[in-house]
Amino acid sequence: MPQTLRKDDPLVRLFASFRTMSDRHKAALDPYLDVEGYVEDDHRRAHTRRERIDALEAKQFLEQVMGLLAEYYVLPTGLAVTLLGTDGDSHTLITGQLDTAAREVFLHGQCHAFARALSDHTGWPMAVIISDDCALNPDLCGADSVVEDVCACQLEHVVAVRPDGAHIDITGAHLPGAVPGYEGQEAVTLTDALWSHISRSPLWRRPAVDEARTFVAPLLATLDSERGAA
Incomplete structure (x- = not known):
């Protein structure tokens, strides 16, 4: 069952920020779509450019989210993880x-x-x-x-x-x-x-x-x- 978040839980702010960003991205892309939600041929290049801008912002947001979560939530011990070492070699270890x-x-x-x-x-x-x-x-x-x-x-x-x-x-x-x-x-x-x-x-x-x-x-x-x- 879904759990109710506390008001001071950092996830509350993250969810709100994500919804705001998603709404802004949709509003920026809507002018390039027809009434059924498909990209109009004349607007395809402009739509792609806008998508790239939004994707960059989404990437930066994800990095901020992960950084914030790492401050509040510590990985448990006993978890198998795979990390990259020298020259890209993969190593599996237990936290x-x-x-x-x-x-x-x-x-x-x-x-x-x-x-x-x-x-x-x-x-x-x-x-x-x-x-x-x-x-x-x-x-x-x-x-x-x-x-x-x-x-x-x-x-x-x-x-x-x-x-x-x-x-x-x-x-x-x-x-x-x-x-x-x-x-x-x-x-x-x-x-x-x-x-x-x-x-x-x-x-x-x-x-x-x-x-x-x-x-x-x-x-x-x-x-x-x-x-x-x-």
């Missing part, structure tokens, strides 16, 4: 289950998602480990590819920075310059500009932050146990 599969995807391809989720939860800043390999190559590091004085091709691995300076990723806590696989490499603060670049860059996967949030508590628990053992 909240900190195992080999989770470490693989959040180390290779979704490190930025886990760092973002951990940063949002703890308030710790993020950093990105960089490489100097491409910095002097004009074909890879041109003026158009520099963000915050860092070349886009140098960005390799994203971590959260604990107050004691430790770099935290899905594998645990590491001293600066000692993150496995990136030993001896410099890390720079992940600014809003760098995060924006990573989020939209075709070289990085869409950050699966919603799924990553379910692994924050298990990872923090392992860090606490390691500190206790020490």
